[in-house]
Amino acid sequence: MKIKFYAPQWGNTLPFDTFCNNVKSAGYDGVEMALPFEKKETDEILEALAKHGLELIGQYWQSFERDINLHAANYEKYLRNLIAAKPVFINCQTGKDYFSFDHNKRLFDLAAALAAESGIRIIHETHRxxxxxxxxxxxxxxxxxxxxxxxxxxxxxxxxxxxxLEDQAEEIALAIAHTDHIHSRVGHPEGPQVNDPRAPEWAETLEKHLQWWDQVVAVHNAKNTPLTVTTEFGPATYMPLLPYSQTPVANQWDINVHMMGLLKDLYQS
Incomplete structure (x- = not known):
């Protein structure tokens, strides 16, 4: 089973063509990102990806509206915009934590209908x-x-x-069985991102995440189904900052490339 790796566009400050060149040179298969509604801008993005031989995972994260009817309308608008670009699939930060089960299910059902209509797979991210x-x-x-x-x-x-999550083994096992895509960020009990997963003080925390990812890989190996990973360590302020100077404590790009190399060594050697 081949695992494909994607770089997050989140945090990039370089011209997009330069970013794509760096992504390809680093050994990634593609980019995960949202797309603008302006056709010219989207066309330029898709041309740059194609020029560098990179795939696109469409990303939806714009879940802001409290009113479910407005929320669903915008959800569909964003998803149709991503579908038009023909990504390999779409990753959605669907719904809100304060929506009822039925309101969030309405969004899941809408995504399923759009996926069936378009042939573009739509999956849903575990996200605060x-x-x-x-x-x-x-x-x-x-x-x-x-x-x-x-x-x-x-x-x-x-x-x-x-x-x-030592006390939620059953919940984790079911989530792993339903996983098609991994965001390989390393979190900890007091935050969604360790300052640098290469640091020895995070070795136990990193190992716990690797154990979870091992299980995902094992499921896909057993079924011979494709698996994808986005190395989604984020920029400031996900990346902790030094006080006063607001300087990031580590380099986002270097960490993400390190995570890709680590996972390739573990799963593709």
Whole structure:
């Protein structure tokens, strides 16, 4: 089984063509990102990706509207915009943590209908503030919506539950069984991102995340199904900053490339 790796566009400050050149040179297969509504801008993005032989994972994160009708209308608008670009699939930060089950299910059902209509797979990310914000809540959705497929960004759950989830083995196991895509950020009980996963003080925390990812890889190996990973360590202020100077304590790009190399060594050697 080949695992494909994607770079996050989040945090990039370089011209997009330069960024794509760096992404390709680093050994990534593509980029995960949102797209603008302006056709000219999107066309330029797609041309740069094609020029460098990079794939696109469409990303939706713009879940802001409290009114469910307005929220659903904008959700569909953004998803159709991503679908038009024909990404390999779409990763959605779907819904809100304060929406009812039925309101979030309305969004999951809408995504499923758009996926069936377009042939573009749409999956849903475990993310703070969104529908799948916690392990036990996600367990309820996955139990009641058996065909729901997810992006596992388990760093958020470490933060939400203020633990490394030692007491939620059943919830984690079900999430792993439904995972198609990984965001390989390393979280900890007091935050969604360690300052640098290469630092020895985070060795135990990193090892716990690797154990979870090992299980995802094992599921896909057994079924011979594709698996993708976005190395999504984020920029400031996800990246902790020094006080006063507001200088990031580590380099986002270097960490993400390191995470890709680590996972390639583990899973593709």
């Amino acid at each position: 503030g969104k529908s799948l914000y916690a392990a036990h809540v996600t367990h309820q959705y996955l139990t009641r919506i058996s065909n729901l497929r997810i992006t596992l960004d388990i760093s958020h759950w470490c933060n939400v539950h203020e633990s490394l």
